[in-house]
Amino acid sequence: MESVFQNETIKEILAKYRRIWAINHAQSVLGWDMEVNMPKEGILERSVAQGELSVLGQEFLLKPDFVELVEKAKGLELNEYERGVVRVLDRSIRISKAFPPEFLREMSEVTSQATKAWEEAKKSDDYSKFEPWLDRIIDLAKRAAEYLGYENEPYDALLDLFEEGLTTRDVEKMFDKLEKELKPLLEKIMEEGKVPQSHPLEKERYEQAQMERVNRWILEKFGFPLGVRSRLDVSAHPFTTEFGIRDVRITTRYEGYDFRMTVLSTVHEFGHALYELQQDERFMFTPIAGGVSLGIHESQSRFWENIIGRSREFAGLIYPTLRENLPFMANYTPEDVYLYFNMVRPDFIRTEADVVTYNFHILLRFKLERMMLNEGVKAKDLPELWNDEMENLLGIRPKTYREGILQDIHWAHGTIGYFPTYSIGTLLSAQLYYHMKRDLDVEGLVGEGNFGPIKEWLRERIHRWGSIYPPKELLRRAIGEELDPEYFIRWVRERYL
């Protein structure tokens, strides 16, 4: 395989980058091991090791000779791969340099204590335990926005941190349309009752070994290279991690009931993993290997979860395997599985939300985050604002903090500006689907269990480009459009009405 990197300065940059790559690789392995294998008292030594490696990685990134090379490269004639390298590194350096060390230390201390406070607050449903910490986190987020800089409003800086190039204006436009069109749609779905609000399959119990066989069968059907370039393991919160292009691992969990959750989370993580596995191998060891952003990544996982995993054809495809492994399936039809996977029911908890109501959960958080950053809203006002907005959007009002403002760990972790990427992924997955339909009989292929053409389409349009192009440009090249919520609304209409 011929290298795509010809420029001498770029080659020099990439040679130096190798040790940063190696540190990242090690960090990923340490993180994966911590979630999947680590005996519980290993935590102290593991945390120290991770802290040291993370400082080390930063140091190499900000070494003057490295930064100088990247600066120099910005002025050179480069091919698109090389320009990608410079863009990604320049962005990393800019973000790393933005925060003074004492700010990072404060952030790390506050968020680690805030996380503990949040856990206790959630356990005892006592918001007052978390409230002062949330105020400190809002304050830190504001300062972070100032350090990073922004054009229009502070929240822009945080959005861009998680999704390169994303602005508040983009998100607002997206949600304005969604709120206007999706709200009446949801009401209609509930009225018409084409999909149920609950299903007896939710209550059926299974053994882990049974569903593990089903998940492995599905992954094999997808052509997931288990044991060759990937693994499926178990962790408390399902996730995907890539140690490189040739070792991408996913996890799932087994609740013991409501098997939809383990199936769809496995399918979701597969979508993330496929993006990493289908990278151009010539990008190995470079900063342009790997998915370009959280939003694009989520579009891949949601594509497999919602478009493929919740289709009638997929229910039909996996039904025999479900039947073989779950004795209770004898009482249900493939159509039951389809309906069960597609229940729509306004509820309080985001992570358990269905495809239609999910975006309202994100919209709510977006509105609140924006108020925190731009409008001086304080932690004490947030529970009321949360509940009012919940009632406005989904017609239900939380009775506890636990099913309201205390449900997510994100703010305790200091991640403000992250939630919108979830909706971007959801909307984009539908948009990609309608573009794919122009080229492929998607449903027919799923029914046959023939996923090759679907994977190839995604590889060619999205995966192989790694992080060469920023998200918006990648999209323009892939489908000739920018993000458009219309596709998702159409998908909901076609699917649920």
Add this chain to the structure above:
Amino acid sequence: MESVFQNETIKEILAKYRRIWAINHAQSVLGWDMEVNMPKEGILERSVAQGELSVLGQEFLLKPDFVELVEKAKGLELNEYERGVVRVLDRSIRISKAFPPEFLREMSEVTSQATKAWEEAKKSDDYSKFEPWLDRIIDLAKRAAEYLGYENEPYDALLDLFEEGLTTRDVEKMFDKLEKELKPLLEKIMEEGKVPQSHPLEKERYEQAQMERVNRWILEKFGFPLGVRSRLDVSAHPFTTEFGIRDVRITTRYEGYDFRMTVLSTVHEFGHALYELQQDERFMFTPIAGGVSLGIHESQSRFWENIIGRSREFAGLIYPTLRENLPFMANYTPEDVYLYFNMVRPDFIRTEADVVTYNFHILLRFKLERMMLNEGVKAKDLPELWNDEMENLLGIRPKTYREGILQDIHWAHGTIGYFPTYSIGTLLSAQLYYHMKRDLDVEGLVGEGNFGPIKEWLRERIHRWGSIYPPKELLRRAIGEELDPEYFIRWVRERYL
């Protein structure tokens, strides 16, 4: 817990050492994952990451300010912990500095190609494929000895590399006695037939899940903190690895027959792990945490394997569990298990050798290695020398290279001078046993499954001291003696005659 480190220079050294510690930690996790979990095509990226981290660790160790601090500390008034830190670091620095980079590169290239050649040679039983590589490795070993320096003969330098302070003279003395006394003993054992040469249990087949339950039961009896500070996994070659004091993992393997192998290898690795788990926690993140040498480490694993695991009382202790999990055990008694675990039979393969003949396998390799280093023996002469010596020591002559000189991977890896540590461990385990017997009713405790006092004895005498003292001094402090093969000979006599 109060720190044992008071001196400011030492504190400064340890603060800087943290990142070396973190890199070592990461290297261990990467290595463990490679053997236990890694999907097979992950190898390319993993190797690059390991190579980069290993260079990085070396760089930090040899940074002028770090080396200077260690040099400075050598002249200070220090407590024994602090002196230990200086001794361990000074030794590491000295060894790291000894080899020029181009030598290390050559070593790494030659050994990686030699390993491939050895694999092919072994597979096709064709020594000529390995012979030229072995000559290059002998040459590299000689040069390594010159770089390291030595007092009497080149082989001294290599022995010291693997076992601090060990000399050819020490090993020679040990083996002279062994050869003289153990040879007639072995003949007598074979004549008297108190233990068998083979046993029908060797042929009995089992399912992995059955023996996994047995191994876990044994480890729980030993008080191994599975899931808390340790794990038991499966790998092609059983090993122990420590990521720190609180995360020490062992592996075993399941051949599917001859269950003695999986039991005794689990017990063996437990012995290694216990040494790491019982370190003084105040040594965490420092270079004096962890076993001091290969020989002392092997004394711990052999103690559990040979002294505990092959005792009549242990056979009695585990018999009910074996019976519960292995249907065929209904046809055998606890005495059968004991005899099966204690078979003595001269055979060709070191890794399958019994307790008595094992040391002859090492003696043979010691003789050959010494000839390579000191007497100019070439690869072409070695097979004949091997076979002659095998006939001399065990009365059997290999008919293939595979059961002779091609059996071990060690030389292909460039590790010459390593084998003697295996015998040191074996001999020392018996020596520790007789000292332990003065304080404890070892057999009684094993029979009761009460391992606490045995573990505590080992902790107090050996484990808690980490690497503070060099091996010989540790031994003098632990039992007031130096290594003496007499104990092992006595143990063989008492056990097998």
